[in-house]
């Protein structure tokens with residue numbers, strides 16, 4: 199491997215060098231807005247993808263209906279959205295309330311458990327750093343999920359002394375090779391999602407309780423995707439999703 203200087207952004211490993219990916223987000227629909235096209239591409243390339251949600255999203259939407267009912271609907275929507283992308287392994291962590299998420303030791307331990315079980319080489323998370331120019335992407339729950347996830351990736355997951363009881367449960371330490379961060383203020387990498395864009399639209403349509411009010415959801419997603427493509431000069435008519443990639447060796 200060539201030595202990078204600190205000023206150079208990390209280049210992700212080729213997809214063929216990755217077998218398993220773990221996606222960690224706060225709410226249903228987060229990974230679909232930020233990365234559905236990219237995730238669909240990973241599935242197409244033969245990668246096994248697990249999506250882990252820290253809450254069931256019961257505070258989402260303007261509807262003041264029963265929270266348990268909203269949570270059940272949103273869980274079902276996430277499973278359907280992920281199925282559109284070819285992802286079958288969708289998990290929800292118990293015990294965390296939407297809107298109240300904090301990077302607690304308990305949340306970190308739960309994420310470490312899943313990392314050690316799934317053994318992903320690549321982990322996709324939300325940014326723990328607030329992006330003031332895109333404040334809605336930096337929802338406090340997203341910051342909390344991102345912070346807990348990055349702490350779980352390093353050092354907790356690879357440290358045998360972090361929660362030694364996990365080793366007794368057969369969950370051995372695991373080293374993650376790279377982290378992809380969504381909605382990070384410093385973007386370093388683009389994925390061309392033109393070919394998977396239709397599945398991104400279908401995945402977000404599956405989150406009907408959150409996206410049903412958009413008169414032109416596809417137009418909105420296309421607008422965002424073409425903005426990213428333009429920023430990275432992907433070419434006329436192309437669509438992109440962007441990330442900050444961290445190489446952990």
Ligand SMILES: [Zn+2]
Nearest residue numbers: 224225228337
């Ligand atoms: Zn969210």
